[in-house]
Amino acid sequence: MSSLPAVDPSVPRPPSPGDAAAGDASLTTALAAIAGSSLLRYVVRRVLWGALMLLIVSALTFLIFYAFPSADPAALRAGRQATPELIAHIRQSLGLDRPIYVQYWRFLKGIVLHFDLGYSYQNQASVRAELFSRLPVTISLAVGAFVVWMLVALPVGVISAIRRRSLLDRATMGAALVAISAPVYWLGLLALFLFSQGIGLVHLLPGAGTYTPFSQSPLHWFTSLLLPWFVLAAAFAAFYARMIRGNLIDVMEEDYIRTARAKGLPERAVVLRHGLRSALTPIVTMAGLDIGILLGGAILTETVFNIPGIGRFAYDAIVNSDLPAIQGTVLLGAFFIVVANIVVDILYAFLDPRVRY
Amino acid sequence: MALLELQDLRVRFHTRDGIVNAVDGVSLSVDRSRTLGVVGESGSGKSVTALTVMGLTRFPNAEVEGRVLLDGVDLLSLPGDELRHVRGKRVAMIFQDPLSSLHPLYRIGAQIVEAIRAHEHVSDRAARSRALEALKEVGIPSAAERIDAYPYELSGGMRQRVMIAMALVLDPEILIADEPTTALDVTVQAQILDLIRMLQEEHRTAVMLITHDLGVVAETADEVAVMYAGRVAERGSLAAVLDSPQHPYTWGLLRSMPRAAGEELHPIDGSPPSLIDVPNGCPFHPRCPYAFSVCTTVSPPLVESEPGHADACHLPLARKRAIGRSVRATGAAA
Numbered sequence: 278m279s280s281l282p283a284v285d286p287s288v289p290r291p292p293s294p295g296d297a298a299a300g301d302a303s304l305t306t307a308l309a310a311i312a313g314s315s316l317l318r319y320v321v322r323r324v325l326w327g328a329l330m331l332l333i334v335s336a337l338t339f340l341i342f343y344a345f346p347s348a349d350p351a352a353l354r355a356g357r358q359a360t361p362e363l364i365a366h367i368r369q370s371l372g373l374d375r376p377i378y379v380q381y382w383r384f385l386k387g388i389v390l391h392f393d394l395g396y397s398y399q400n401q402a403s404v405r406a407e408l409f410s411r412l413p414v415t416i417s418l419a420v421g422a423f424v425v426w427m428l429v430a431l432p433v434g435v436i437s438a439i440r441r442r443s444l445l446d447r448a449t450m451g452a453a454l455v456a457i458s459a460p461v462y463w464l465g466l467l468a469l470f471l472f473s474q475g476i477g478l479v480h481l482l483p484g485a486g487t488y489t490p491f492s493q494s495p496l497h498w499f500t501s502l503l504l505p506w507f508v509l510a511a512a513f514a515a516f517y518a519r520m521i522r523g524n525l526i527d528v529m530e531e532d533y534i535r536t537a538r539a540k541g542l543p544e545r546a547v548v549l550r551h552g553l554r555s556a557l558t559p560i561v562t563m564a565g566l567d568i569g570i571l572l573g574g575a576i577l578t579e580t581v582f583n584i585p586g587i588g589r590f591a592y593d594a595i596v597n598s599d600l601p602a603i604q605g606t607v608l609l610g611a612f613f614i615v616v617a618n619i620v621v622d623i624l625y626a627f628l629d630p631r632v633r634y
Numbered sequence: 635m636a637l638l639e640l641q642d643l644r645v646r647f648h649t650r651d652g653i654v655n656a657v658d659g660v661s662l663s664v665d666r667s668r669t670l671g672v673v674g675e676s677g678s679g680k681s682v683t684a685l686t687v688m689g690l691t692r693f694p695n696a697e698v699e700g701r702v703l704l705d706g707v708d709l710l711s712l713p714g715d716e717l718r719h720v721r722g723k724r725v726a727m728i729f730q731d732p733l734s735s736l737h738p739l740y741r742i743g744a745q746i747v748e749a750i751r752a753h754e755h756v757s758d759r760a761a762r763s764r765a766l767e768a769l770k771e772v773g774i775p776s777a778a779e780r781i782d783a784y785p786y787e788l789s790g791g792m793r794q795r796v797m798i799a800m801a802l803v804l805d806p807e808i809l810i811a812d813e814p815t816t817a818l819d820v821t822v823q824a825q826i827l828d829l830i831r832m833l834q835e836e837h838r839t840a841v842m843l844i845t846h847d848l849g850v851v852a853e854t855a856d857e858v859a860v861m862y863a864g865r866v867a868e869r870g871s872l873a874a875v876l877d878s879p880q881h882p883y884t885w886g887l888l889r890s891m892p893r894a895a896g897e898e899l900h901p902i903d904g905s906p907p908s909l910i911d912v913p914n915g916c917p918f919h920p921r922c923p924y925a926f927s928v929c930t931t932v933s934p935p936l937v938e939s940e941p942g943h944a945d946a947c948h949l950p951l952a953r954k955r956a957i958g959r960s961v962r963a964t965g966a967a968a
Binding site for chain 2: 531532533535536537538539540541542543544546550551554555558628629630631
């Protein structure tokens with residue numbers, strides 16, 4: 278009991294390895310929380326479920342690909358004016374003439390044994406290599422957009438919550454509705470039309486197809502991503518601002534906010550330290566999941582701005598009926614979502630001490 | 635002059651359904667080392683009165699009139715920043731539900747430290763050792779470990795002790811306790827009341843105890859104010875109000891109090907009026923068995939019948955005294 282002071286005895290908590298190594302109070306509390314065998318068991322269980330989920334996702338992708346009409350990959354690969362012999366030859370070399378379960382089995386074996394996602398039907402390139410080379414691009418886009426949307430949503434949400442029904446509140450919440458409703462491809466084209474160098478009304482920022490890797494030029498990397506970040510972040514920023522506003526309004530009605538005021542805290546501390554702290558807990562959860570989803574590729578944004586990321590790759594794969602590539606992007610997206618779910622659940626226990634596994 | 639004096643306090647809320655007269659001309663006072671018990675049903679305006687003293691009336695559209703004098707300074711006319719330095723430092727408050735009143739995501743020690751550092755420029759370390767002292771003083775066992783507990787890890791009584799420690803750590807002149815024992819088990823209630831009384835004696839704190847429970851008042855208060863529909867119905871020393879109650883509402887409260895096993899209780903018929911639509915005349919007349927014609931038209935003023943004992947009732951004094959004696963004779967607590 279020395280490391281976790283005053284644990285409610287009614288909450289069952291098996292002894293954990295961290296308990297034995299009691300030393301510095303706060304550190305061991307944190308360590309005990311991590312090493313707590315209940316948490317460990319929970320994580321193992323979640324990881325196994327996640328693996329099963331990925332298996333199901335891969336099977337479904339395979340089934341859908343074969344069950345629904347799609348262009349013949351061999352014919353696409355063979356190009357125009359291909360002879361039937363050439364198509365048959367390609368079909369055989371890609372293994373497309375084998376029964377579906379054999380194809381699936383080969384595919385699974387490749388992943389499990391060699392972490393091999395197969396080779397693209399289109400150019401025989403390794404799907405794994407293709408994905409990994411595009412991953413930094415998509416991470417740049419997703420994380421940057423996240424930063425933008427939180428930088429917008431936090432102040433807007435907080436200010437409109439504490440200045441409820443003010444002109445500012447009404448204006449920003451109205452704008453938020455527009456931003457949520459605007460389709461990304463429309464917003465993207467609008468942004469290009471207004472601000473992109475070359476074709477925009479104001480030649481402000483690099484437009485489509487200008488992505489530069491960070492390693493080549495951090496400055497160009499930054500400027501080339503500014504428009505995509507804002508376009509991708511727009512709907513998220515609006516949605517999060519509304520969520521933060523709503524949560525904060527609810528929290529500010531809580532008894533403990535009254536206590537914080539009764540203590541004589543400055544209103545700023547009441548709102549930020551007491552109100553926002555509670556209001557943000559569910560937001561963090563949502564943000565984790567949204568980043569997970571975006572890491573799987575922002576198809577529309579990447580396509581509009583011609584950014585060579587996972588989303589763009591997925592788009593091309595679908596257009597070309599390139600099953601291994603589709604399968605790879607779907608699995609990668611599912612992987613990020615599964616991981617984000619687990620991370621968020623663990624994070625929650627640190628954000629809210631009442632959560633137990 | 636008393637330490638805290640409320641003079642003709644009025645609080646109105648503008649709502650969609652109309653104007654709520656939550657507090658309607660209340661005058662009260664409490665002095666150092668004394669306890670004022672404010673009794674009334676829910677909706678009698680007692681909590682709003684307390685929150686108004688703190689400048690914490692929740693509705694942004696509250697309209698407040700009258701004066702709240704702390705040592706002669708009107709808190710209602712203080713600018714927000716100065717009022718903030720009164721809150722917590724000179725006037726502290728504890729609430730009904732200690733679980734929802736403590737922030738669920740912060741350790742109790744941190745919450746007390748925060749209260750100290752809101753008013754005094756001391757190091758985190760110094761504030762923490764004072765927080766620990768306060769937790770010991772309110773009787774939290776193994777306080778050195780509990781200081782890092784979260785509120786959900788403590789029992790209801792312990793949580794209220796934490797609230798009291800937080801309220802009293804800066805040695806305020808006035809403690810406002812809004813139904814501090816209502817959410818607690820009966821056995822714990824008595825402990826908390828004892829604790830408040832003990833700390834009051836040590837620190838010479840003035841206590842304003844708000845409760846619906848006349849039994850709690852009988853045990854702790856020096857003076858009593860009985861509130862009904864946002865007004866004071868009767869006010870006086872504990873002995874005066876309990877031994878010779880002079881308002882029909884006080885009689886009703888006394889008769890509805892459980893005293894001995896097997897004894898029949900006499901609840902007051904009807905329910906308190908809506909504060910949007912308070913009856914004309916005496917607000918209690920629809921429920922009053924002694925009401926007569928004038929009660930329906932003229933609102934009775936609060937009049938002293940003897941020094942320090944006042945009531946707002948139209949009945950002749952002799953009649954009130956006679957009925958009051960009989961209510962007490964049926965076995966009122968004291």
